[in-house]
Amino acid sequence: MSAIRIYVPGDAAAVACGADDIAKTIRDLAAQRRIDVQIVRNGSRGMHWLEPMLEVTTPEGRIAYGPVEAGDVESVFDAMLGNGQALGGEHKLRVGKPEDHPFMKKQTRLTFARCGIVDPRSLEDYCAHGGYRGLNKALAKPANIVNEVTQSGLRGRGGAGFPTGIKWKTVADTKADQKYIVCNADEGDSGTFADRMIMEGDPFVLIEGMTIAGIAVGATKGYIYIRSEYPHAIDVMNDAISAARRGGVLGAKVCGSDYVFDLEVRVGAGAYVCGEETALLDSLEGKRGQVRAKPPLPAHKGLFGKPTVINNVLSLATVPIIMDKGAEFYKNFGMGRSRGTMPIQLAGNLNYGGLFETAFGITLGELVDDIGGGCFTGRPVKAVQVGGPLGAYFPRALFDTPFDYEAFAAKDGLIGHGGIVVFDDSVDMAKQARFAMEFCAIESCGKCTPCRIGSTRGVETVDRIMKGIERTKNLEVLTDLCNTMKFGSLCALGGFTPYPVMSALTHFPEDFGGAPRLEAAE
């Protein structure tokens, strides 16, 4: 009889809630009871309120239990394995088949098709679940890759939403002895974790996507720049790269072809601004992570002055399915100029937080109320920050905004990397505006005055407003500062910090105009 498979996620969100200890307990229990159990450390399915969510493979499919805490492990183990058989029996934490859960059924999983399902460290498992089909099709018609990616309508998932195919074409058309593919895995935005999840749960899809990019533009070397706050993702990526080399899908002869492509992980050093593409390139080169003036574009003069494709993790990880199923298939999802699906991250004060991949066009209200289930504190939702620390705060009045690059821009916001952070009615929006300025001051690369100095002035000005000192005058000063930052900054750190500040001010003026709060001063 073959071993019974039990899945205990190795995803950081599950680990942070005790998954490593649970895996150990399961191993001990199996040994004690002499049951042949194989533990797979899968990624997360994305239902994070159920993490750690354990699964057992039964003849009827995989049956899940969660959220499992230390005290539940033994009873869950017994429910999973009645008399040494893979049973998937009753238990108060039994979720049933994960794919049948409403949270999963409402999704369209393209980029995240395999995440949580496969063993992230097994190339074999990846291939058994459709992996490397995209690359094989790409190899059959390499000259067609750029066109296919362009036709799919894929736009950069890192924030700016630039068409991926057009970026690739520029690099493909630029002659050079060496070109690079750089993956931006700096994921610094609060409220985002999709890059982390895919690297921890399905790393080969990123490797495959980067390899396809390399073949498309003629690059032989790729770097994945991962933030140092992601030790688990760094581990899994390194293991997967080694496995890919051993398996012949990376290295001197990619999948037996004449193409050469290899990858290396580089680790960031705790600077938010290094997520900006040119700062990231400088950081990779071993410099201070300061933003470069454009032109030249990275596509012309990027890493070490060579033509470079730099893309977000999700952009690259979406390419394999586009190559496999075709541009038409992908393009059919979405609305307007936002084609395909977006892995949306539901975070903060929500009942059902996690990863929700869906076609563009779903409204913010559906995401927050229907999918996310409102605040876990049981209080009303007051504000939602979309798109990370540089994204705007949305009030309930704007919940009909569809998730779409242009629709959010029209409301003075952005979808950024797809993070949604929910706050209940206890939030003080003046404090959030202050934090936005403070974060900009902490993380500014220092190159431009409006960002470097303006943000510090911004903190002081909000402080005065919060204390009720010359409110009208200081509100004007704040608005002026925001304008100066918006138009006088080289990159979006200084340029977009006004979004959270001004949206807080515009939509929640009452939080900036309350009674004087001199006693609240520190």
Place this chain on the structure above:
Amino acid sequence: MKTTPGWDANLAAEIIGRHKDTEGPLLPILHSLQHAFGYIPEPAEPMVAEALNISRAEVHGVVTFYHDYRHAPAGRHVLKLCQAEACQACGSDALAARAEEKLGVKLGETSADGRVTLEPVYCLGLCSVSPSAMIDGRIVGRLDANKLDALLAETSR
């Protein structure tokens, strides 16, 4: 005088040599130095500069630019509390205040006895199980006052 605890010039030279010939070697070298010494010892900077044929000022500029690099050893334990928005939405401010009060240090400081360094961190990617923390490299989600107190107790060991 600045002291350089644990300094070992041979070890530093070995680390520099190991990465010297890779593309863009400076950050990997600094990461390895910090891993070995717990901080970037000042005498390492001219050695790195010489090996990479760049100025000492350039090396120092890089060391000071990045939040990760320490200029002095941290406390025996390092407790990082996430202070970014998704954690704020779930009460990270109050948890930070509690930690500051119980440890008698502010965020960004090390206790006088060298026992613990308390630091803010801006997002650990655990925003769906926030508030979050990291203690000596181990991540913790769904932090509340009880869990925090357990972490604080860990730092007194």
